[in-house]
Amino acid sequence: MKTDCKNGVFTAIRMAAASHPLLTAGTLLCVAASVAASLLPPLLLARVIDKLTAGLPLTFWAVVAYFGSLALEGGFSSAQESLLVLFGQKMTHALRSEMSRKLTRLPASTLAAQNPGEVAARFSGDVDTVEALFTSGIISMVADACRILSILAVIAVKNSGLAVILLLVLPLFAVFTRHVQKRMLAAQLDNRRAVAAVSGQVPETLHNIRTIRALGLEDYMERRYDRCIGAGYAAMERTNFYDALYSPVVLVLNAVVVGIVMLLSASGNPTVLTFFGMSVGTSVAVINYISRIFAPIESLGMEIQTIQSAMAGVERIDAFLGQPERTASAAQPSAGRGDVELSHVTFGYGEKEVLHDLSMTVKQGEQITLIGRTGAGKSTVFKLLLGLYPPQEGTVTIGGVPVAAITDRERRSCIGCVEQHFARVPGTVLEQITLGDPQITEEMAKRAAVLAGIDGAIQTLPQGYGTPCTDGMFSQGEWQLLSIARAVAADPAVLLLDEITANLDAETEARVLEALRRASAGRTVLSVSHRIYEDLGGRTVEIKTRTE
CATH class of the missing domain: 1.20.1560.10 (ABC transporter type 1, transmembrane domain)
Incomplete structure (x- = not known):
């Protein structure tokens, strides 16, 4: 609403x-x-x-x-x-x-x-x-x-x-x-x-x-x-x-x-x-x-x-x-570590319908990969889970709580997302992880950086975590590791991975995948890919277009 x-x-x-x-x-x-x-x-x-x-x-x-x-x-x-x-x-x-x-x-x-x-x-x-x-x-x-x-x-x-x-x-x-x-x-x-x-x-x-x-x-x-x-x-x-x-x-x-x-x-x-x-x-x-x-x-x-x-x-x-x-979310039970469920979801952009009567359930702690043709709606599923768009029909819940009912304050501790390209904000390296969120302490940010495998690169910077962030200070793979640290800093129950290794070479991809295995431990993980990441384990779910 x-x-x-x-x-x-x-x-x-x-x-x-x-x-x-x-x-x-x-x-x-x-x-x-x-x-x-x-x-x-x-x-x-x-x-x-x-x-x-x-x-x-x-x-x-x-x-x-x-x-x-x-x-x-x-x-x-x-x-x-x-x-x-x-x-x-x-x-x-x-x-x-x-x-x-x-x-x-x-x-x-x-x-x-x-x-x-x-x-x-x-x-x-x-x-x-x-x-x-x-x-x-x-x-x-x-x-x-x-x-x-x-x-x-x-x-x-x-x-x-x-x-x-x-x-x-x-x-x-x-x-x-x-x-x-x-x-x-x-x-x-x-x-x-x-x-x-x-x-x-x-x-x-x-x-x-x-x-x-x-x-x-x-x-x-x-x-x-x-x-x-x-x-x-x-x-x-x-x-x-x-x-x-x-x-x-x-x-x-x-x-x-x-x-x-x-x-x-x-x-x-x-x-x-x-x-x-x-x-x-x-x-x-x-x-x-x-x-x-x-x-x-x-x-x-x-x-x-x-x-x-x-x-x-x-x-x-x-x-x-x-x-x-x-609309500001009313008081609701906090979305905990429960199942992720899409029930009879229909959604489209304008007159173009992307998802039609889609239902799927991801059990708590399960790791799955969404596959399908370009335009089938894989990234759209993520947008619905993040609450960026409301479904036109059906429901989207995490831990039994509708995504739309999760407050902004709770959302980051409920669900984290790692995108294909790192979105840099003005500020220091620490602020790239915390995003100015007072709930994320410096200790939590550093722990997330260690988990993502980027702490060593940050420590070599002139001012460490207090170094002002610029475009060329990290390699493409290190930016992705920093993105992982940002996503897990609030210890979310659910982790979304959106084509994050699509533009990486084999060596960098292996490093990022190793960081993902550490970050995914104990979490419900959904990844989007045109190919299957066998190294992450779990099962695959195919998202089909309306014409298939």
């Missing part, structure tokens, strides 16, 4: 904001103070000019007050930007942490079906756009909207006719902004898809580089890559077009409104002057305010682009966070 995760991007952000109340409150107060401070300089400048035109002397304190208001505005603006950056970093840290937790809670079937590059793009590019949502997006947009409304209020007091003109112009401009907004969103979504495709193709190319070189497919891969880049380029071109169109429209509107107001205020008509008449100082302040009202409107265009890009990322991250999770 699975459960849906209801925590989305904004839920994670809201929780992060609640956990930093001082930063959140400080940011909002600073934004409000910055908006208020931006109204002062034009008002003070108007008073200074009106006094000068009236023949009054310019006082020192008037100059101090004006330049002090400019400094205050700049100080609050700088503080706002700094706090927004810090706030955005806190939010993205919380979001990445939530995504990391989600990644560990997803079923193996869900992870296997996803493009690694696309998942990586969500952790990097998409989360970065969400950070921009706060540093230069939604909060800045709210601040600019408040600044626009405040300026309109001041202009309505100083020049009611200009306020009417602006109230007629701004709705038309809002319609234009909405038009740009919709097309930017579509372009940003297309660009995100193209970036994800490019990110996915890079690891695919690296993973298959030998095949590509051997078959001479470099040109084919280059064409695929070019198509992905071309799609992203076309999407960005559309975005850039609307972005380039937006700013000139704002500047033209600014000039037109200023020109109309100046012409009307100088008309000499008493009726017109009732609405547009103003002093020299007020006219300077009004021109200043007009520039200040169109500057945040121009910023709104940039912020709209940022928000649309971020919302495209939010949609993709929400889709990731909304995927069904593994």
Whole structure:
């Protein structure tokens, strides 16, 4: 069974904001103070000019007050930007942490079906756009909207006719902004898809580089890559077009409104002057305010682009966070050293059925080898036993306990797996064995290494078990021995061996088989092979395809 995760991007952000109340409150107060401070300089400048035109002397304190208001505005603006950056970093840290937790809670079937590059793009590019949502997006947009409304209020007091003109112009401009907004969103979504495709193709190319070189497919891969880049380029071109169109429209509107107001205020008509008449100082302040009202409107265009890009990322991250999770196992009897049983198991990947009504029992302490054609389902049996996939029909049990009911904490002490290729993790040699599991002590890890026959090679390293692990420090056979040590470190009751000697030479294979005989003693062992390992003993079980 699975459960849906209801925590989305904004839920994670809201929780992060609640956990930093001082930063959140400080940011909002600073934004409000910055908006208020931006109204002062034009008002003070108007008073200074009106006094000068009236023949009054310019006082020192008037100059101090004006330049002090400019400094205050700049100080609050700088503080706002700094706090927004810090706030955005806190939010993205919380979001990445939530995504990391989600990644560990997803079923193996869900992870296997996803493009690694696309998942990586969500952790990097998409989360970065969400950070921009706060540093230069939604909060800045709210601040600019408040600044626009405040300026309109001041202009309505100083020049009611200009306020009417602006109230007629701004709705038309809002319609234009909405038009740009919709097309930017579509372009940003297309660009995100193209970036994800490019990110996915890079690891695919690296993973298959030998095949590509051997078959001479470099040109084919280059064409695929070019198509992905071309799609992203076309999407960005559309975005850039609307972005380039937006700013000139704002500047033209600014000039037109200023020109109309100046012409009307100088008309000499008493009726017109009732609405547009103003002093020299007020006219300077009004021109200043007009520039200040169109500057945040121009910023709104940039912020709209940022928000649309971020919302495209939010949609993709929400889709990731909304995927069904593994259900936490309820309290069950611990899976002990009992029989391994598959009863009437049917399973397939998508529409392709791999196993049909498969039943088999492996007695406690028995050692068997699964044989069969490629694609018959041998490795699939292991995936079912490891609980990576639930059977579509039937049951899979170990020691009488359904595999799905075994808790994550108990799983490693219940069943261990040695794969064909060693999966190295960042860290020391000791951490390759323990995998950071606090239940596996250093003594247990060293005992497992001795059992696997790799302890001697580890002891020759500069720092022994504390040596940082690198690619070339062990031979292929020694990596397999280290994999055996990892599998038996928790003393599991069941041991799975998946084609672990397929790529080894005869001498190395003999060494690995000897280690397996020691590690298999007293355990239930299932091995997968296209050939039979007589040296391991036990019986064989043939897995047949549906067509056989």
